Amino acid sequence: MTPDVRDGTRRASHPRRVSPGAGATAVPEAAWDRTLRLIGRSEEVALACHVTPDGDALGSMLAVGFALRSIGKRVVASFGDRHFAVPRLLRFLPGQEMLVPPAEFPAAPELLITFDVSTFERLGLLRDNTARAGEVIVIDHHPSNEGFGTLSLIDSTAAATAVLAEQLIYRLGGRLDRDIATCLYAGLVTDTGSFKHASTTSAVHQMAARLVATGLRTDEIARELWDRSPFGYLKVLSAALDRAVLEDGVVWTYVSRVDRAAQGLPYAELEGIIDIVRRTDEAEVAVVLKEDDHGDWQVSTRSKGRADVGSVCAALGGGGHHNAAGYTSHDSVEQTMAAFRRELGKV
Template sequence: MTPDVRDEARRADRPARAESRDEGGGGPRSAIAEADWDRALRLISAADEVALSCHVTPDGDALGSMLAVGFALRSLGKRVAASFGDRHFAVPRLLRFLPGQDLLVPPEEFPAEPALMITFDSSTFERLGLLRANTAAAREVIVVDHHPSNEGFGTLSLIDSTAAATAVLAEQLIYRLGGRLDRDIATCLYAGLVTDTGSFRHSSTTPAVHQMAARLVATGLRTDEIARELWDRSPFSYLKVLAGALERVMLEDGLVWTYVTRVDRAAYGLPYSEVEGIIDIVRRTDEAEVAVVLKEDDQGAWQVSTRSKGAVDVGAVCVALGGGGHHNAAGYTSHDSVEETMAAFRRELGKA
């Protein structure tokens, strides 16, 4: 990185950290101490190989952040193995446009006992899926995340709950490593940024978020193409499954909810990853403050997605039920029936 670019990176980092505060102003600055950043850089510098992981069924922020840092590490001469712990290892269709997928290896080829492992956007150890054993056996584990429910399951935490996306922290790490933005890295980071800010609609969208977006777009991104891949494409079978979910949707006392079974999906050959966006349709309901969608995965567990319009902290509700997330967007896993799952959710919602 040339001195002028390095200086600009430092300048860009300062406002990002200053703007990383609550909407009302006066919230805490970045929770990551400089000593922790420095230790992370020392660990990475000393490593010949770095193992990267993100949470199962990765979204744009998880996979984008991991691949962006993977690019930077490879440019530094590091060997990189990146993965996520899904039993049926496959990049979700919506994210197959992301560059850097040659860095990916299936869980069975991931280093069994990494000397250095970095996790991205995983709020809990359990969210690493099949890679939990690899994580437990790693000598050093750097946790990079922005979920407020993350208590730090690694040996070093780079966690900032005020960051709009894990991609924000990934960009800072890249700059601190002496890397620079190119179009491939920027594409990965931009996918993470727009995914977790709801295309800049969520309250986490600060001036610093737009400044970061400007840096990424300046590399030559086609933002229209990225938006089309993320939000404007779906197989016809998705419409059929969506129709079923909307047919059974329920509205009750400020709560709107529905569910999608694996039988629904199997009838049209629709993979689980394709139903992630149903929550964003259900949550539009004017009469509801909270939206919930239960999605049965291929193993028969219910993956529960929740959204709030601000008055209710669904993150706290989901933490109480064994999950995690943010104030307005969170989730958890249930192994009970639909009726039992919703009964438990209503009880915790009442407390919130």
């Protein structure tokens, strides 16, 4: 980068170096400008993404972390899981030296930026840190976002938070390199279902082309994200499919802690089960209940378009998108599904 300083903000010598399609963002330019001013006057920037991070959350956060470090900012990044560990599928992402466990995260950051966090609760152990922060910039694309920060960069039309992360990087005066592109690409392919979802527009493909042009290996990223599993996953998947139920256009199943313990399978390995269950031709909606290490049920839902599962999950304390959403239930499997069906009947 070749920065200069304007109003305390480091910018590139060509401050309008933004990526193609940047004008389509629903984020007002005033919000971007204030973001740059806040970053410019901060020596350290704290970054946080949601608990049990997926490729979009962690990838977007690390990509922006690289850009911030390149303009001389100290960067510390984390997510608020009690058992702090990067999910196995994402351990190929560069930049993980920026990560610290929640206990080492600043107690009251001057500036905190969150990524892909739709609700305050999704910050987990970092909720108190966020509440004490001087400024909180929320970068997200979930339509159910609560807007809990002091500044929101939220665009529900964006295919992924990575789209907004790329725009911030360009506005900071950054250029894509292979590390940044790898992180952003992981976010983009994760949230578009490897370019299968309806959110995959021409702008999404144009962004992917920019990222691939840096020399990243799309085959290696795809293999890490979708084509690797421990053998125990097959056993747990088999049990989940064996107990799957199809009723009134909803296919659902669950995976208990006992299932996972029998195979020594970590919770993070369960992410892909919903994508297999949702293939059921006879079902409009798919639901998978996954019991976490604390006995709570993490509920993943998918719709083929007619049902708005985002609204259903928001009513149950969670959120997400029209066709993909989730929430946490503290009730039994039977009670959880009964509550889900009641809310589904209202949309």
